[in-house]
């Protein structure tokens with residue numbers, strides 16, 4: 001009983017000191033020097049110092065941070081802590097400039113004691129509340145706009161046509177994509193949106209790299225092939241693997257290879273973002289797509305600018 005009281009009291013006191021007041025040395029009396037903090041399979045495990053650094057980063061962004069321990073349950077050498085943190089976002093965090101908004105995040109920490117010290121912790125929390133406040137994600141609250149209306153808007157937007165490809169264990173795969181955009185030049189990043197029902201989609205999920213070939217004005221037949229469900233879209237086509245292995249379409253006016261970064265689920269599509277790792281372009285006019293039709297840009301009149 002004394003031990004229970006001792007451990008829970010020490011957790012409450014060290015957490016208050018570190019999280020609420022930035023007195024990180026208070027953790028030294030609680031966490032073993034060999035302490036490991038695990039936050040799920042995707043995150044790198046932290047040691048005592050990197051854990052302190054992460055609290056420091058959170059406190060810099062949310063200086064009025066308050067963490068309330070709502071419940072502590074003990075079972076042998078294990079302790080489970082249910083907690084809730086609140087604070088105002090007043091400095092940049094995760095690359096997001098300060099929003100001034102209040103944030104509330106809740107989670108649970110499972111600690112394993114080795115004698116008087118915590119040897120290992122597992123942390124689980126729902127990042128959605130935080131990401132919403134930071135404006136990284138938004139939960140749709142408004143009624144959807146009529147789909148035909150939205151389609152009509154998209155028909156006003158002029159794009160090129162790309163073929164997005166990948167090497168699927170030795171087999172080239174690809175589809176026609178006009179949802180391609182530059183994200184940033186420094187670092188050079190781009191995105192493509194691919195429907196989840198596409199037969200190329202699973203291969204893009206497995207791949208480390210993808211290729212983007214911007215079709216030339218005389219490649220309407222290539223666009224047609226890659227917009228189809230043909231079994232082998234590469235049959236009889238001139239293509240070469242790029243320096244990073246992604247298939248690149250011969251005769252296209254520009255080509256990129258991208259190291260895939262994120263695969264964001266968005267409605268019926270996946271947004272693949274990534275860093276450009278190879279690039280080239282040729283002096284060929286691009287194929288233009290607008291309002292459901294294809295155009296040769298060399299036939300259009302340039303406007304003074």
Ligand SMILES: Cc1cc2nc3c(=O)[nH]c(=O)nc-3n(C[C@H](O)[C@H](O)[C@H](O)COP(=O)(O)O)c2cc1C
Pocket residue numbers: 161174175176177178179180193194195197198199200201223226227228229230289
């Ligand atoms: C001009 C044009 C642009 C297209 N843009 C996209 C796009 O941005 N994303 C997408 O997923 N499909 C797009 N498509 C549709 C796919 O190319 C088409 O569904 C294709 O059959 C998918 O092939 P797959 O299932 O073999 O991957 C576009 C089609 C055309 C003709």
